[in-house]
Amino acid sequence: MTANVFIASDTVLTGFPVTLTANPVDILGNPADPATIPVVEFIIDNNGDALPGYPVDMTRIDVGVYEYDLDIPAGLAYAGVYTVSITWPFPITFEPQYLYITVFSSFPLRNSYVSPR
Numbered sequence: 001m002t003a004n005v006f007i008a009s010d011t012v013l014t015g016f017p018v019t020l021t022a023n024p025v026d027i028l029g030n031p032a033d034p035a036t037i038p039v040v041e042f043i044i045d046n047n048g049d050a051l052p053g054y055p056v057d058m059t060r061i062d063v064g065v066y067e068y069d070l071d072i073p074a075g076l077a078y079a080g081v082y083t084v085s086i087t088w089p090f091p092i093t094f095e096p097q098y099l100y101i102t103v104f105s106s107f108p109l110r111n112s113y114v115s116p117r
Contacts, residue, residue, distance in 0.1 A: 011104045015074030022058060022066045022086050022099055031064025034097075038066045038088035046080025046105070058086070072105045079107040 012018040020040070026032035038058045043051040058066035068086075072078055082103040090097055 011106070012072055013108050014072050014076070014078045014105050017069045017071045018103055020058075020068045020070055020084055020086065020101055020103075022088065024064050024066070024088055024091060024097065026091050031062070032091045033060070033063055034088040034091050035094060036089060038086055038099075040068050041085040041087055043070065043085075044083040046078060046082060070103065072103070076107045079105050081105075 022038040024032055024034045024038065037060065039055045040058060041055045043054060045051055056068065058068045061067050066088075070082070070084065072082070082105060084101040084103060086099040086101070088097050089095065
């Protein structure tokens with residue numbers, strides 16, 4: 001058996017949520033619900049630490065569409081790279097499917113301007 005690995009990325013400002021989406025498909029590539037709900041296995045924060053409270057089931061939105069909202073706290077200390085691992089079994093073979101999402105969070109800087117004299 002071979003596991004499939006998918007990789008994605010997203011960018012968000014600190015203090016705002018990012019919606020993570022998993023899209024399981026069947027052998028023909030059509031949206032499909034796996035035998036079990038996709039799970040957010042772990043999230044590694046910008047300091048390399050695992051966030052507490054995982055694994056967590058994702059929310060089913062529609063056939064083959066699952067979402068999870070990740071809230072990145074506000075502030076410069078939370079800017080950086082977050083790594084998310086999501087897994088589910090393939091609908092027919094039950095082979096594990098892995099989705100790794102890299103979330104880039106940045107801190108919004110103030111707008112500034114220089115006035116000519």
